[in-house]
Amino acid sequence: QKEVEQDPGPLSVPEGAIVSLNCTYSNSAFQYFMWYRQYSRKGPELLMYTYSSGNKEDGRFTAQVDKSSKYISLFIRDSQPSDSATYLCAMSWGGGSNYKLTFGKGTLLTVNP
Amino acid sequence: ETGVTQTPRHLVMGMTNKKSLKCEQHLGHNAMYWYKQSAKKPLELMFVYNFKEQTENNSVPSRFSPECPNSSHLFLHLHTLQPEDSALYLCASSHRTGAISSPLHFGNGTRLTVT
Secondary structure, X not given: OOOEEEOOOOEEEEOOOOEEEEEEEOOOOOOEEEEEEEOOOOOOEEEXXXXXXXXXXXXXXXXXXXXXXXXXXXXXXXXXXXXXXEEEEEEEEOOHHHOEEEEOOOEEEEEEO | OOOEEEEOOEXXXXXXXXXXXXXXXOOOOOEXXXXXXXXXXXXXEEEEXXXXXXXEEOOOXXXXXXXXXXXXXXXXXXXXXXXXXXXXXXXXXXXXXXXXXXXXXXOOOEEEEEO
């Protein structure tokens, strides 16, 4: 089983829809959970990160972590065409020379006007 | 404009060529990274430099040779590549290595095609 599983999609939704993007993981040592957004022909940029289980909200974006199920989600409310991008989940544990950061494959999202 | 600049944006090279990828960061960071991004695969960490010293080589073939002359510049020298090396090569920087409080800042990548 891979450490981080993410459905690559593609996912296509109409403008205004609520989008749910998900990742599962197998390594219970992961402590920090991140979402990166990558526009076409651009590098990834950090969107949100969270440490604990529960929800973290930032505008239209909500990151959710369920450590007991080893499952993380990113919700996008009132999705816009400008949200069209690839969304990468990433997880880390440890620190210093013992730090490990693992990415998912990314989910390609298209929001249609 | 991103704080991490990569050149060239696109590169096509034959298997016998030698070329170099360049990365420059204007963020005052101390750590720099090379990642490989292939279709339908997770980002693969290749090399990590911290204060110009290589701290990680993730079992990368010797046909990829990194160079970090200072904390602002990073190169990836390429020679005798294989077609399966075709991918997007991303440079990233962070204030320091190994901490969630120092997130990665990525450049826009070099799209490499090996013919």
